[in-house]
Amino acid sequence: MKFLFIADPLESFKINKDSTYAMMRESARRGHELAACEPGRLRWVSDGRTGGPVRAQVRDIVLTGHSDPWFRESTVRDTALRDFDAVLMRKDPPFDSEYFYATHLLEQAEREGARVYNKPRALRDHPEKLAILEFPQFIAPTLVTREPQAVRDFHSEHRDIILKPLDGMGGMGIFRVKDDGLNLGSIIETLNQDGAQTLMVQKFIPAIAQGDKRILVIGGQPVPYALARIPQGGEVRGNLAAGGKGVAQPLTARDREIADSLGPLLASRGLLLVGLDVIGEQLTEINVTSPTCFQEISDQSGFDVAKRFVDALEAAIAAG
Template identity: 45%
Template sequence: MSLTVAVQMDPIAHINIAGDSTFALMLAAQARGHRLFHYTAEDLNYSDGRVWAKADPVTVQRVVGDHYSFGDPVSLDLGDEADVILMRQDPPFDLGYITATHLLERIAHKTLVVNDPASVRNAPEKVFVLDYPQFMPPTLVTRSLDEARAFLAKHGEIVVKPLHGNGGKAIFKVGSDGANLSALIEVFNTMWREPHMVQAFLPAVAKGDKRIVLVDGEVAGAINRLPGEGEIRSNLAVGGSAVATELTAKECEICAVLGPELKKRGLLFVGIDVIGGEWLTEINVTSPTGIVAIETFDGTDVAGMIWDAIERKVAA
């Protein structure tokens, strides 16, 4: 089966091919004989029921500095000429991102979009996770300094982060003395109109923040991400390091509960984050990462598993 695959992503020239999950998916697709096209969300167009993009035919290779080659650009009808769309641009999950999901939703009955655009729109990372409070650390969503102070008084140490942030950016720990909490909430309220997420600090983060990848609702693999020296953030994008890992009984329980719902929503490639083997903090559906590190540490071909699932759905 040869598929036409349109990859909606950030500019390919700027990615780090050593660990980029989208690049790994493109390499795997190409190896299977699928035809690849690259475009950015800004290239989307709509008229008279059609959604199309100015797209570049692309071939990829794992060569630093020479990792892609474009053909002549075409106007690609995403409803009639593409079999699969990989929606892989990074957040921020802003109105541009949301608009892209609305446009792609209009052709999702004809072209398989991974992940399903309506489900992505309705399941932002730090909001979707609120559906599973039984697995979460104590959590507050607020813009109120008074509420944040009361939460701090109850839990001793807290973490404050943007509700729609990504990649470990703008995550702050506040100690029991509350130093700078008022200034931090002031800055957050100035920068973002939405509420912010405040959580009890989990000392277990020093032992890692596990990324577990699920493919069509089933566990595909996991890595444990360790924070760098002097950091509480373990995201690889901000200096964390990855090590091999296995799932705890609690993590298996979390995956068993989440899996059927992810599958039902058409969220085929998902990465969840779990701290201390028991605390679910995020459900990443917009542009999950981690598959290259998982393959490095345990040899699991997660990209291949994703394409197996995609090919099954296209053929169904």
């Protein structure tokens, strides 16, 4: 089969930990053909009467099995997305306007016969921080607002809180304010931008000291190991990009309860791959754009996450 990966520039991949690379490697091992492009290469054109298919300038690649270079480009060609057996949208966040526009082009490609994973509409319908609002039974006390006074009231009630922007990634822009309220006003101004930006506020969960767990759900079923991203050096953030230490561990009963409750529902909406973030017993995010941690979990646990993913992808293609 032929797979197109829409992703960041291939030259930027860190293949020792990149989950998209793990997907490519397992796909190539099975004999599938690989191509890649960046979202900026997508385009659609009409002659004023009819429209052609969504197309892209893609790079056909072959993996070398080495780290440098890790791929060889065989051809660069212009082709319709519907000509691939699967199109995998793996562009990293942030989910900005250009990402949003790309999902609309991908949805048009779907109407023309392309098979896109995760589904473009599902990507739009599940913003990674706000998607948890649908599942209040699993989350910590949470506030989403533009109003500075609402944030102050939330702090007065819960005393120890986390504030974060809705469009951040990798732990970027996350602040903790303890009982003394130190710098709360300044942090609100920074994130809220005088009422122009909505922010999320959550009660601080002390279990972050044991890690922010990434639970991968593939085809509605959880991978049996999570990656606990443990804050280091006095940090409140466990994100690997913020210096957190990743430790693979079996799912707890609560982890499974959350994953088993959300997994089949999210899969039915066209989300083949989801990354649930859980701190202690609380769901904190639902990651759908380009969930990671494949290699860290596989390397430490022996469970082949990429194999599970490509199995699910092949099954989804066969099911039509």
